[in-house]
Amino acid sequence: MRDPVVIIGGGMSGLAAAIRLARFELPVLVLERHLRPGGLNSYYYRRGHLLETGLHAMTNYAGPGERNAPLNRLLRQLKLSRQHFITHEQLGSEIAFPSQTLHFGNDIALLTSQIEERFPASRPGFGRLVDFVRAYDPFAIRPWRSARELLATFIPEPLLVEMLLCPLMIYGNSQEDDMDLAQLVIMFQAVFLEGFFRPQGSIRDFLDLLLSHYQKLGGELRLSAEVQALIVRGDEVVGLRLASGEELKAQAVISTVGAPGTMRMLPDCLAGERADYQGRISFMESIYLLPRPALSGVRRDATCIFYSDRERFVYRRPQQAVDLEVGVINFPENFQGLPEGELARIRVTHPANYDLFRQAAGDGPGRGPDYQALKRRCQGQSLAKVGKMVGNFGPKVVYQDTFTPLTIEDFSAKEAGAVYGSPLKVKDGATRYRNLFLAGTDQGFLGIVGAMLSGVTVVNRHVLPDAGRLAD
Amino acid sequence: MTRDAIKEIVIEIIKDIDEEANTAALAADRPLRDQLDLDSMDFLDIVMELRKRYKLQIPEEDYPQLNTLESCVNYLEPKLRHL
Numbered sequence: 001m002r003d004p005v006v007i008i009g010g011g012m013s014g015l016a017a018a019i020r021l022a023r024f025e026l027p028v029l030v031l032e033r034h035l036r037p038g039g040l041n042s043y044y045y046r047r048g049h050l051l052e053t054g055l056h057a058m059t060n061y062a063g064p065g066e067r068n069a070p071l072n073r074l075l076r077q078l079k080l081s082r083q084h085f086i087t088h089e090q091l092g093s094e095i096a097f098p099s100q101t102l103h104f105g106n107d108i109a110l111l112t113s114q115i116e117e118r119f120p121a122s123r124p125g126f127g128r129l130v131d132f133v134r135a136y137d138p139f140a141i142r143p144w145r146s147a148r149e150l151l152a153t154f155i156p157e158p159l160l161v162e163m164l165l166c167p168l169m170i171y172g173n174s175q176e177d178d179m180d181l182a183q184l185v186i187m188f189q190a191v192f193l194e195g196f197f198r199p200q201g202s203i204r205d206f207l208d209l210l211l212s213h214y215q216k217l218g219g220e221l222r223l224s225a226e227v228q229a230l231i232v233r234g235d236e237v238v239g240l241r242l243a244s245g246e247e248l249k250a251q252a253v254i255s256t257v258g259a260p261g262t263m264r265m266l267p268d269c270l271a272g273e274r275a276d277y278q279g280r281i282s283f284m285e286s287i288y289l290l291p292r293p294a295l296s297g298v299r300r301d302a303t304c305i306f307y308s309d310r311e312r313f314v315y316r317r318p319q320q321a322v323d324l325e326v327g328v329i330n331f332p333e334n335f336q337g338l339p340e341g342e343l344a345r346i347r348v349t350h351p352a353n354y355d356l357f358r359q360a361a362g363d364g365p366g367r368g369p370d371y372q373a374l375k376r377r378c379q380g381q382s383l384a385k386v387g388k389m390v391g392n393f394g395p396k397v398v399y400q401d402t403f404t405p406l407t408i409e410d411f412s413a414k415e416a417g418a419v420y421g422s423p424l425k426v427k428d429g430a431t432r433y434r435n436l437f438l439a440g441t442d443q444g445f446l447g448i449v450g451a452m453l454s455g456v457t458v459v460n461r462h463v464l465p466d467a468g469r470l471a472d
Numbered sequence: 473m474t475r476d477a478i479k480e481i482v483i484e485i486i487k488d489i490d491e492e493a494n495t496a497a498l499a500a501d502r503p504l505r506d507q508l509d510l511d512s513m514d515f516l517d518i519v520m521e522l523r524k525r526y527k528l529q530i531p532e533e534d535y536p537q538l539n540t541l542e543s544c545v546n547y548l549e550p551k552l553r554h555l
Binding site: 067073076077081083456460464465467 | 489490491492509511513514516517520521523524532
Protein backbone atom coordinates (compact mmCIF):
# COMPACT_ATOMS: atom_id res chain seq x y z
CA MET A 1 0.00 0.00 0.00
CA ARG A 2 1.36 3.40 -0.97
CA ASP A 3 1.33 6.33 1.45
CA PRO A 4 -2.07 8.00 1.61
CA VAL A 5 -3.18 11.33 0.27
CA VAL A 6 -3.48 13.29 3.51
CA ILE A 7 -6.19 15.91 3.86
CA ILE A 8 -5.67 18.54 6.51
CA GLY A 9 -9.04 19.54 7.95
CA GLY A 10 -12.30 17.60 8.24
CA GLY A 11 -14.57 20.46 7.18
CA MET A 12 -16.81 20.44 4.14
CA SER A 13 -14.08 20.82 1.52
CA GLY A 14 -11.84 18.23 3.17
CA LEU A 15 -14.60 15.65 3.53
CA ALA A 16 -15.68 16.13 -0.09
CA ALA A 17 -12.11 15.71 -1.33
CA ALA A 18 -11.73 12.63 0.87
CA ILE A 19 -14.94 10.98 -0.35
CA ARG A 20 -13.89 11.60 -3.93
CA LEU A 21 -10.59 9.76 -3.37
CA ALA A 22 -12.06 6.94 -1.29
CA ARG A 23 -14.69 6.37 -3.96
CA PHE A 24 -11.97 5.22 -6.32
CA GLU A 25 -10.25 3.15 -3.62
CA LEU A 26 -7.28 5.47 -3.33
CA PRO A 27 -5.65 5.52 0.11
CA VAL A 28 -6.77 8.64 1.97
CA LEU A 29 -6.49 9.97 5.51
CA VAL A 30 -8.29 13.03 6.93
CA LEU A 31 -6.68 14.77 9.89
CA GLU A 32 -9.07 16.89 11.93
CA ARG A 33 -7.77 19.02 14.79
CA HIS A 34 -10.98 18.97 16.80
CA LEU A 35 -13.02 16.18 18.35
CA ARG A 36 -15.73 16.64 15.78
CA PRO A 37 -15.54 17.20 12.02
CA GLY A 38 -17.28 19.97 10.12
CA GLY A 39 -14.97 22.93 10.68
CA LEU A 40 -16.98 26.12 10.30
CA ASN A 41 -20.13 24.08 9.68
CA SER A 42 -20.49 21.99 12.76
CA TYR A 43 -22.57 21.77 15.90
CA TYR A 44 -22.35 21.57 19.66
CA TYR A 45 -24.61 20.83 22.59
CA ARG A 46 -25.65 23.15 25.41
CA ARG A 47 -28.11 21.96 28.04
CA GLY A 48 -29.16 19.16 25.77
CA HIS A 49 -29.91 21.43 22.79
CA LEU A 50 -28.12 20.90 19.53
CA LEU A 51 -26.79 24.22 18.25
CA GLU A 52 -25.49 24.58 14.70
CA THR A 53 -22.57 26.72 13.68
CA GLY A 54 -21.94 28.16 10.23
CA LEU A 55 -24.98 27.03 8.31
CA HIS A 56 -27.76 29.65 8.11
CA ALA A 57 -29.01 28.22 4.90
CA MET A 58 -27.31 26.28 2.18
CA THR A 59 -27.04 28.22 -1.07
CA ASN A 60 -27.15 26.77 -4.61
CA TYR A 61 -30.58 25.16 -4.36
CA ALA A 62 -31.44 22.89 -7.30
CA GLY A 63 -34.32 20.48 -7.80
CA PRO A 64 -33.53 16.83 -8.55
CA GLY A 65 -34.10 17.26 -12.30
CA GLU A 66 -31.53 20.02 -12.86
CA ARG A 67 -28.64 17.70 -13.53
CA ASN A 68 -25.99 20.30 -14.31
CA ALA A 69 -26.71 22.54 -11.32
CA PRO A 70 -23.74 22.71 -8.90
CA LEU A 71 -25.61 20.91 -6.10
CA ASN A 72 -26.49 17.94 -8.29
CA ARG A 73 -23.06 17.75 -9.90
CA LEU A 74 -21.58 17.72 -6.43
CA LEU A 75 -23.80 14.88 -5.23
CA ARG A 76 -23.04 12.89 -8.37
CA GLN A 77 -19.31 13.39 -7.92
CA LEU A 78 -19.58 12.15 -4.34
CA LYS A 79 -21.83 9.28 -5.35
CA LEU A 80 -24.61 10.47 -3.07
CA SER A 81 -28.13 10.04 -4.37
CA ARG A 82 -30.04 13.26 -5.10
CA GLN A 83 -33.26 11.24 -4.86
CA HIS A 84 -32.46 10.45 -1.24
CA PHE A 85 -31.18 13.90 -0.37
CA ILE A 86 -34.25 15.59 1.10
CA THR A 87 -34.25 19.38 0.97
CA HIS A 88 -36.41 22.17 2.36
CA GLU A 89 -36.49 25.38 0.36
CA GLN A 90 -36.54 28.80 1.99
CA LEU A 91 -39.79 30.68 2.61
CA GLY A 92 -38.25 33.81 1.16
CA SER A 93 -35.68 36.39 2.16
CA GLU A 94 -35.33 40.11 2.07
CA ILE A 95 -32.91 42.97 1.71
CA ALA A 96 -33.93 45.83 4.00
CA PHE A 97 -32.50 49.34 3.58
CA PRO A 98 -33.81 52.51 5.25
CA SER A 99 -35.83 53.67 2.27
CA GLN A 100 -36.53 50.44 0.39
CA THR A 101 -37.04 46.70 0.80
CA LEU A 102 -36.63 43.90 -1.76
CA HIS A 103 -37.85 40.31 -1.43
CA PHE A 104 -36.24 37.36 -3.14
CA GLY A 105 -36.75 33.62 -3.24
CA ASN A 106 -35.46 30.62 -5.16
CA ASP A 107 -37.01 31.85 -8.40
CA ILE A 108 -35.37 34.94 -9.88
CA ALA A 109 -38.81 36.03 -11.12
CA LEU A 110 -39.68 37.33 -7.63
CA LEU A 111 -36.66 39.62 -7.40
CA THR A 112 -37.17 40.73 -11.01
CA SER A 113 -40.77 41.72 -10.34
CA GLN A 114 -39.77 43.55 -7.17
CA ILE A 115 -37.21 45.52 -9.15
CA GLU A 116 -39.77 46.25 -11.84
CA GLU A 117 -42.06 47.72 -9.19
CA ARG A 118 -39.53 49.60 -7.07
CA PHE A 119 -36.70 50.40 -9.47
CA PRO A 120 -38.41 50.54 -12.88
CA ALA A 121 -35.55 52.44 -14.49
CA SER A 122 -33.20 49.54 -13.65
CA ARG A 123 -35.45 46.70 -14.81
CA PRO A 124 -33.99 46.31 -18.35
CA GLY A 125 -30.43 46.53 -17.01
CA PHE A 126 -31.17 43.93 -14.36
CA GLY A 127 -32.36 41.52 -17.06
CA ARG A 128 -29.10 42.05 -18.96
CA LEU A 129 -27.14 41.57 -15.72
CA VAL A 130 -28.81 38.19 -15.17
CA ASP A 131 -27.90 37.14 -18.72
CA PHE A 132 -24.34 38.33 -18.18
CA VAL A 133 -24.03 36.32 -14.93
CA ARG A 134 -25.43 33.17 -16.52
CA ALA A 135 -22.90 33.36 -19.35
CA TYR A 136 -19.83 34.25 -17.28
CA ASP A 137 -17.28 31.61 -16.25
CA PRO A 138 -16.13 32.72 -12.79
CA PHE A 139 -13.39 30.10 -12.56
CA ALA A 140 -11.43 31.24 -15.59
CA ILE A 141 -8.22 32.93 -14.47
CA ARG A 142 -8.60 36.68 -15.03
CA PRO A 143 -7.33 39.86 -13.40
CA TRP A 144 -9.35 41.38 -10.55
CA ARG A 145 -12.22 43.55 -11.72
CA SER A 146 -14.52 45.74 -9.62
CA ALA A 147 -17.97 44.27 -9.08
CA ARG A 148 -19.31 47.67 -8.01
CA GLU A 149 -18.20 49.25 -11.28
CA LEU A 150 -19.61 46.42 -13.33
CA LEU A 151 -22.98 46.57 -11.56
CA ALA A 152 -23.14 50.32 -12.20
CA THR A 153 -22.83 49.70 -15.95
CA PHE A 154 -26.04 47.63 -15.85
CA ILE A 155 -27.98 49.32 -13.04
CA PRO A 156 -28.54 53.10 -13.25
CA GLU A 157 -29.94 53.47 -9.69
CA PRO A 158 -27.10 53.44 -7.12
CA LEU A 159 -29.38 52.32 -4.26
CA LEU A 160 -30.23 49.13 -6.13
CA VAL A 161 -26.52 48.39 -6.65
CA GLU A 162 -26.00 48.70 -2.89
CA MET A 163 -28.99 46.51 -2.11
CA LEU A 164 -27.88 43.75 -4.49
CA LEU A 165 -24.38 43.80 -3.04
CA CYS A 166 -25.62 43.51 0.56
CA PRO A 167 -26.50 39.78 0.74
CA LEU A 168 -23.86 38.80 -1.80
CA MET A 169 -21.08 40.41 0.19
CA ILE A 170 -22.32 39.31 3.62
CA TYR A 171 -22.65 35.70 2.46
CA GLY A 172 -19.30 35.36 0.84
CA ASN A 173 -16.97 38.26 0.17
CA SER A 174 -13.50 38.19 1.64
CA GLN A 175 -12.57 41.73 0.57
CA GLU A 176 -13.53 45.03 2.11
CA ASP A 177 -15.68 47.58 0.24
CA ASP A 178 -15.68 45.92 -3.16
CA MET A 179 -15.72 42.46 -4.62
CA ASP A 180 -14.00 40.70 -7.49
CA LEU A 181 -16.34 40.34 -10.44
CA ALA A 182 -15.82 36.56 -10.50
CA GLN A 183 -16.83 36.39 -6.85
CA LEU A 184 -19.91 38.47 -7.57
CA VAL A 185 -20.91 36.02 -10.30
CA ILE A 186 -20.42 33.02 -7.99
CA MET A 187 -22.49 34.63 -5.25
CA PHE A 188 -25.19 35.97 -7.59
CA GLN A 189 -25.71 32.48 -8.98
CA ALA A 190 -25.62 30.84 -5.55
CA VAL A 191 -27.99 33.30 -3.83
CA PHE A 192 -30.29 34.89 -6.44
CA LEU A 193 -30.40 32.37 -9.30
CA GLU A 194 -30.31 29.15 -7.26
CA GLY A 195 -31.29 30.18 -3.73
CA PHE A 196 -31.48 28.96 -0.15
CA PHE A 197 -32.45 25.60 1.33
CA ARG A 198 -31.71 23.29 4.21
CA PRO A 199 -31.00 19.60 4.04
CA GLN A 200 -33.39 17.49 6.09
CA GLY A 201 -32.41 17.31 9.75
CA SER A 202 -29.56 19.24 11.28
CA ILE A 203 -26.01 19.88 10.17
CA ARG A 204 -25.16 16.91 12.37
CA ASP A 205 -27.26 14.62 10.19
CA PHE A 206 -25.57 16.03 7.10
CA LEU A 207 -22.10 15.48 8.57
CA ASP A 208 -23.08 11.98 9.71
CA LEU A 209 -24.22 11.20 6.17
CA LEU A 210 -20.88 12.36 4.73
CA LEU A 211 -18.87 10.49 7.34
CA SER A 212 -20.69 7.20 7.11
CA HIS A 213 -20.45 7.38 3.31
CA TYR A 214 -16.72 8.09 3.55
CA GLN A 215 -16.10 5.30 6.01
CA LYS A 216 -18.12 2.80 3.98
CA LEU A 217 -15.90 3.64 1.04
CA GLY A 218 -12.92 2.72 3.19
CA GLY A 219 -11.63 6.19 4.05
CA GLU A 220 -9.86 6.92 7.30
CA LEU A 221 -10.47 9.88 9.64
CA ARG A 222 -8.41 10.85 12.67
CA LEU A 223 -9.85 13.32 15.16
CA SER A 224 -7.82 15.43 17.61
CA ALA A 225 -4.97 15.23 15.11
CA GLU A 226 -3.47 18.66 14.75
CA VAL A 227 -0.85 19.14 12.06
CA GLN A 228 2.08 21.21 13.23
CA ALA A 229 4.38 21.15 10.22
CA LEU A 230 4.73 19.86 6.71
CA ILE A 231 7.96 17.98 6.06
CA VAL A 232 9.39 18.97 2.70
CA ARG A 233 12.23 17.84 0.48
CA GLY A 234 12.98 20.07 -2.47
CA ASP A 235 9.71 20.95 -4.16
CA GLU A 236 7.89 18.02 -2.61
CA VAL A 237 5.99 17.44 0.62
CA VAL A 238 7.00 14.03 1.99
CA GLY A 239 5.14 13.97 5.29
CA LEU A 240 3.54 15.75 8.20
CA ARG A 241 4.40 16.25 11.84
CA LEU A 242 1.52 16.29 14.29
CA ALA A 243 1.35 18.35 17.47
CA SER A 244 1.82 15.08 19.38
CA GLY A 245 5.22 14.66 17.73
CA GLU A 246 4.09 11.77 15.56
CA GLU A 247 5.24 11.84 11.95
CA LEU A 248 3.19 10.57 9.02
CA LYS A 249 4.16 9.97 5.41
CA ALA A 250 2.05 11.36 2.58
CA GLN A 251 1.89 10.83 -1.14
CA ALA A 252 0.21 14.19 -1.58
CA VAL A 253 -1.35 16.72 0.79
CA ILE A 254 -4.55 18.71 0.37
CA SER A 255 -4.76 21.50 2.90
CA THR A 256 -8.11 23.04 3.73
CA VAL A 257 -6.83 25.31 6.48
CA GLY A 258 -6.46 28.34 4.23
CA ALA A 259 -3.44 29.92 2.59
CA PRO A 260 -2.03 31.62 5.73
CA GLY A 261 -2.69 28.54 7.87
CA THR A 262 -0.89 26.34 5.35
CA MET A 263 2.06 28.72 5.03
CA ARG A 264 2.50 28.57 8.77
CA MET A 265 3.19 24.82 8.44
CA LEU A 266 5.91 25.33 5.85
CA PRO A 267 9.55 25.89 6.76
CA ASP A 268 10.24 28.70 4.33
CA CYS A 269 7.29 30.99 4.81
CA LEU A 270 7.83 34.73 5.06
CA ALA A 271 5.72 36.55 7.63
CA GLY A 272 4.98 39.38 5.19
CA GLU A 273 3.79 36.98 2.54
CA ARG A 274 1.45 35.32 5.02
CA ALA A 275 -0.03 38.66 6.07
CA ASP A 276 -1.02 39.34 2.42
CA TYR A 277 -3.29 36.32 2.55
CA GLN A 278 -4.97 37.18 5.83
CA GLY A 279 -8.55 38.36 5.50
CA ARG A 280 -10.08 41.22 7.52
CA ILE A 281 -13.75 40.29 7.29
CA SER A 282 -15.14 38.58 10.34
CA PHE A 283 -18.40 38.41 12.23
CA MET A 284 -20.03 38.15 15.61
CA GLU A 285 -23.01 35.84 15.73
CA SER A 286 -25.58 35.22 18.45
CA ILE A 287 -27.91 32.24 18.56
CA TYR A 288 -31.12 32.53 20.58
CA LEU A 289 -33.32 29.65 21.60
CA LEU A 290 -36.92 30.35 22.53
CA PRO A 291 -40.06 28.27 23.09
CA ARG A 292 -42.02 28.06 19.85
CA PRO A 293 -45.13 29.86 21.21
CA ALA A 294 -42.89 32.84 21.97
CA LEU A 295 -42.47 33.32 18.22
CA SER A 296 -46.03 34.65 18.00
CA GLY A 297 -44.83 38.23 18.31
CA VAL A 298 -41.93 37.73 15.91
CA ARG A 299 -41.88 37.87 12.12
CA ARG A 300 -42.56 34.43 10.65
CA ASP A 301 -42.41 35.11 6.94
CA ALA A 302 -38.68 35.45 6.25
CA THR A 303 -35.80 32.99 6.12
CA CYS A 304 -33.06 35.64 6.11
CA ILE A 305 -33.23 39.39 6.46
CA PHE A 306 -30.11 41.16 5.21
CA TYR A 307 -30.16 44.74 6.39
CA SER A 308 -28.18 47.93 6.19
CA ASP A 309 -29.09 51.11 8.07
CA ARG A 310 -26.96 53.07 5.63
CA GLU A 311 -28.12 53.78 2.09
CA ARG A 312 -24.58 53.16 0.96
CA PHE A 313 -23.79 49.63 2.13
CA VAL A 314 -20.58 49.54 4.16
CA TYR A 315 -18.80 46.19 4.16
CA ARG A 316 -15.55 46.31 6.08
CA ARG A 317 -13.96 45.59 9.43
CA PRO A 318 -15.71 48.11 11.69
CA GLN A 319 -13.93 50.72 13.84
CA GLN A 320 -15.88 49.53 16.86
CA ALA A 321 -16.18 45.90 18.02
CA VAL A 322 -19.31 45.21 15.97
CA ASP A 323 -21.20 47.08 13.29
CA LEU A 324 -24.85 46.93 14.32
CA GLU A 325 -25.90 48.92 11.28
CA VAL A 326 -25.24 45.92 9.05
CA GLY A 327 -26.39 42.38 9.68
CA VAL A 328 -28.28 39.23 8.84
CA ILE A 329 -31.17 37.89 10.86
CA ASN A 330 -31.69 34.22 10.14
CA PHE A 331 -34.67 32.09 11.14
CA PRO A 332 -33.65 28.44 10.82
CA GLU A 333 -37.29 27.35 11.32
CA ASN A 334 -38.50 29.33 8.33
CA PHE A 335 -38.02 26.77 5.57
CA GLN A 336 -40.80 24.95 3.75
CA GLY A 337 -42.07 21.72 5.26
CA LEU A 338 -39.89 21.57 8.37
CA PRO A 339 -41.25 19.58 11.26
CA GLU A 340 -42.03 21.82 14.26
CA GLY A 341 -39.70 21.40 17.20
CA GLU A 342 -40.37 22.48 20.75
CA LEU A 343 -37.85 25.31 20.56
CA ALA A 344 -37.21 27.82 17.83
CA ARG A 345 -33.90 29.44 16.95
CA ILE A 346 -33.00 32.92 15.77
CA ARG A 347 -29.48 33.77 14.64
CA VAL A 348 -28.11 37.27 14.26
CA THR A 349 -24.83 38.14 12.59
CA HIS A 350 -22.90 41.43 12.32
CA PRO A 351 -19.48 42.39 10.96
CA ALA A 352 -16.97 42.45 13.81
CA ASN A 353 -13.44 43.63 14.52
CA TYR A 354 -11.03 40.78 15.26
CA ASP A 355 -8.33 43.02 16.74
CA LEU A 356 -10.62 44.56 19.36
CA PHE A 357 -11.82 41.18 20.57
CA ARG A 358 -8.23 39.93 20.53
CA GLN A 359 -7.06 42.94 22.60
CA ALA A 360 -9.79 42.38 25.16
CA ALA A 361 -8.89 38.69 25.42
CA GLY A 362 -5.14 39.15 25.70
CA ASP A 363 -2.77 36.55 24.29
CA GLY A 364 -3.10 33.95 27.01
CA PRO A 365 -5.07 30.73 26.72
CA GLY A 366 -8.06 31.91 28.81
CA ARG A 367 -10.30 34.70 27.58
CA GLY A 368 -10.54 36.82 30.73
CA PRO A 369 -13.20 39.20 32.09
CA ASP A 370 -12.60 42.06 29.60
CA TYR A 371 -13.36 39.81 26.67
CA GLN A 372 -16.46 38.38 28.35
CA ALA A 373 -17.69 41.89 29.15
CA LEU A 374 -17.14 43.09 25.59
CA LYS A 375 -18.93 40.08 24.18
CA ARG A 376 -21.87 40.53 26.56
CA ARG A 377 -22.16 44.22 25.77
CA CYS A 378 -22.13 43.65 22.00
CA GLN A 379 -24.62 40.82 22.23
CA GLY A 380 -26.98 42.97 24.37
CA GLN A 381 -26.84 45.84 21.88
CA SER A 382 -27.46 43.47 19.00
CA LEU A 383 -30.47 41.91 20.71
CA ALA A 384 -32.03 45.31 21.42
CA LYS A 385 -31.46 46.40 17.83
CA VAL A 386 -32.89 43.25 16.25
CA GLY A 387 -35.83 43.18 18.67
CA LYS A 388 -36.90 46.55 17.26
CA MET A 389 -36.73 45.18 13.73
CA VAL A 390 -38.50 41.82 14.00
CA GLY A 391 -40.34 41.87 17.34
CA ASN A 392 -38.92 41.96 20.85
CA PHE A 393 -38.16 38.32 21.61
CA GLY A 394 -35.38 39.02 24.15
CA PRO A 395 -37.37 38.42 27.35
CA LYS A 396 -38.45 34.97 26.09
CA VAL A 397 -35.00 33.66 25.26
CA VAL A 398 -34.28 30.49 27.25
CA TYR A 399 -30.72 30.07 26.07
CA GLN A 400 -28.32 32.18 24.07
CA ASP A 401 -24.75 31.89 22.92
CA THR A 402 -22.44 34.23 21.04
CA PHE A 403 -19.43 33.59 18.80
CA THR A 404 -16.85 36.25 18.12
CA PRO A 405 -14.06 36.41 15.54
CA LEU A 406 -11.87 34.62 18.11
CA THR A 407 -14.30 31.73 18.38
CA ILE A 408 -14.31 31.43 14.59
CA GLU A 409 -10.52 31.42 14.52
CA ASP A 410 -10.36 28.67 17.13
CA PHE A 411 -12.87 26.36 15.52
CA SER A 412 -12.47 26.93 11.81
CA ALA A 413 -8.75 27.38 11.09
CA LYS A 414 -9.61 30.78 9.60
CA GLU A 415 -6.87 33.13 10.75
CA ALA A 416 -8.21 36.35 12.32
CA GLY A 417 -11.65 34.73 12.15
CA ALA A 418 -11.81 35.58 8.44
CA VAL A 419 -14.70 33.25 7.59
CA TYR A 420 -14.43 33.83 3.87
CA GLY A 421 -10.70 33.30 3.84
CA SER A 422 -8.05 35.22 2.05
CA PRO A 423 -8.80 38.19 -0.19
CA LEU A 424 -6.17 36.75 -2.53
CA LYS A 425 -7.60 33.61 -4.08
CA VAL A 426 -5.52 30.66 -5.29
CA LYS A 427 -8.05 29.56 -7.88
CA ASP A 428 -6.42 26.39 -9.12
CA GLY A 429 -5.30 25.24 -5.66
CA ALA A 430 -1.69 24.77 -6.77
CA THR A 431 1.25 25.78 -4.58
CA ARG A 432 4.98 25.95 -5.15
CA TYR A 433 5.20 22.35 -3.89
CA ARG A 434 4.24 19.93 -6.62
CA ASN A 435 2.14 17.64 -4.38
CA LEU A 436 0.65 20.21 -1.99
CA PHE A 437 -2.72 21.68 -2.91
CA LEU A 438 -5.15 24.08 -1.29
CA ALA A 439 -8.88 23.51 -1.19
CA GLY A 440 -11.69 25.46 0.44
CA THR A 441 -12.71 29.07 0.60
CA ASP A 442 -9.28 30.36 -0.36
CA GLN A 443 -10.05 29.18 -3.86
CA GLY A 444 -13.01 31.45 -4.34
CA PHE A 445 -15.74 28.87 -3.79
CA LEU A 446 -18.22 29.74 -1.07
CA GLY A 447 -20.87 28.24 1.11
CA ILE A 448 -21.22 24.56 1.86
CA VAL A 449 -21.84 23.54 -1.75
CA GLY A 450 -18.98 25.74 -2.91
CA ALA A 451 -16.55 24.47 -0.28
CA MET A 452 -17.37 20.88 -1.20
CA LEU A 453 -17.05 21.55 -4.92
CA SER A 454 -13.65 23.04 -4.27
CA GLY A 455 -12.50 19.81 -2.60
CA VAL A 456 -13.86 17.81 -5.54
CA THR A 457 -12.26 20.09 -8.12
CA VAL A 458 -8.81 19.96 -6.55
CA VAL A 459 -8.91 16.18 -6.43
CA ASN A 460 -10.09 15.97 -10.03
CA ARG A 461 -7.54 18.42 -11.31
CA HIS A 462 -4.44 17.51 -9.37
CA VAL A 463 -4.75 14.09 -7.79
CA LEU A 464 -6.86 11.77 -9.96
CA PRO A 465 -4.87 12.28 -13.17
CA ASP A 466 -1.86 11.03 -11.22
CA ALA A 467 -3.80 8.20 -9.63
CA GLY A 468 -1.72 5.51 -11.32
CA ARG A 469 1.24 6.44 -9.21
CA LEU A 470 -0.89 6.50 -6.08
CA ALA A 471 -2.14 2.96 -6.48
CA ASP A 472 -1.19 0.07 -4.28
CA MET B 473 -13.96 -10.67 -22.59
CA THR B 474 -16.29 -10.29 -25.56
CA ARG B 475 -17.15 -6.98 -27.22
CA ASP B 476 -20.70 -7.28 -25.92
CA ALA B 477 -19.49 -7.85 -22.39
CA ILE B 478 -17.23 -4.80 -22.61
CA LYS B 479 -20.13 -2.72 -23.88
CA GLU B 480 -22.24 -3.88 -20.93
CA ILE B 481 -19.48 -2.87 -18.55
CA VAL B 482 -19.25 0.65 -19.97
CA ILE B 483 -23.02 1.04 -19.73
CA GLU B 484 -23.02 -0.27 -16.18
CA ILE B 485 -20.33 2.24 -15.23
CA ILE B 486 -22.33 5.07 -16.76
CA LYS B 487 -25.42 4.04 -14.80
CA ASP B 488 -23.34 3.86 -11.69
CA ILE B 489 -22.07 7.40 -12.21
CA ASP B 490 -25.45 8.90 -13.02
CA GLU B 491 -28.53 7.35 -11.53
CA GLU B 492 -30.68 9.14 -14.10
CA ALA B 493 -28.71 8.27 -17.22
CA ASN B 494 -30.90 6.90 -19.98
CA THR B 495 -28.65 4.31 -21.56
CA ALA B 496 -31.41 2.37 -23.36
CA ALA B 497 -31.23 4.37 -26.58
CA LEU B 498 -27.48 4.97 -26.84
CA ALA B 499 -26.18 5.11 -30.40
CA ALA B 500 -22.84 3.29 -30.55
CA ASP B 501 -21.20 5.73 -32.95
CA ARG B 502 -22.20 9.08 -31.43
CA PRO B 503 -20.25 10.87 -28.66
CA LEU B 504 -21.32 9.66 -25.22
CA ARG B 505 -20.94 13.12 -23.78
CA ASP B 506 -23.53 14.58 -26.15
CA GLN B 507 -26.01 11.78 -25.74
CA LEU B 508 -25.81 11.58 -21.98
CA ASP B 509 -25.09 15.21 -21.18
CA LEU B 510 -21.90 14.18 -19.36
CA ASP B 511 -19.55 16.95 -18.34
CA SER B 512 -15.79 16.57 -18.04
CA MET B 513 -16.13 15.74 -14.34
CA ASP B 514 -18.47 12.85 -15.10
CA PHE B 515 -16.21 11.71 -17.91
CA LEU B 516 -13.25 11.48 -15.57
CA ASP B 517 -15.33 9.10 -13.46
CA ILE B 518 -15.57 6.58 -16.30
CA VAL B 519 -11.78 6.50 -16.48
CA MET B 520 -11.46 6.20 -12.72
CA GLU B 521 -14.03 3.40 -12.50
CA LEU B 522 -12.19 1.41 -15.18
CA ARG B 523 -9.02 1.90 -13.21
CA LYS B 524 -10.67 0.81 -9.98
CA ARG B 525 -12.39 -2.27 -11.41
CA TYR B 526 -9.83 -3.58 -13.87
CA LYS B 527 -6.58 -1.89 -12.76
CA LEU B 528 -6.48 -0.21 -16.14
CA GLN B 529 -4.20 2.78 -16.51
CA ILE B 530 -5.65 5.12 -19.08
CA PRO B 531 -3.35 8.07 -19.77
CA GLU B 532 -4.91 11.45 -20.42
CA GLU B 533 -3.84 11.45 -24.06
CA ASP B 534 -6.01 8.37 -24.62
CA TYR B 535 -9.23 9.97 -23.30
CA PRO B 536 -10.41 10.91 -26.83
CA GLN B 537 -10.53 7.18 -27.62
CA LEU B 538 -13.37 6.85 -25.11
CA ASN B 539 -15.49 9.25 -27.10
CA THR B 540 -18.24 6.87 -28.30
CA LEU B 541 -19.50 3.55 -27.05
CA GLU B 542 -17.97 1.87 -30.08
CA SER B 543 -14.58 3.54 -29.69
CA CYS B 544 -14.61 2.57 -25.99
CA VAL B 545 -15.08 -1.07 -26.96
CA ASN B 546 -12.32 -0.84 -29.60
CA TYR B 547 -9.95 0.72 -27.13
CA LEU B 548 -10.74 -1.60 -24.22
CA GLU B 549 -10.94 -4.88 -26.15
CA PRO B 550 -7.19 -5.63 -26.26
CA LYS B 551 -6.76 -4.41 -22.68
CA LEU B 552 -9.51 -6.66 -21.28
CA ARG B 553 -8.90 -9.68 -23.52
CA HIS B 554 -7.29 -11.71 -20.75
CA LEU B 555 -10.31 -11.39 -18.45
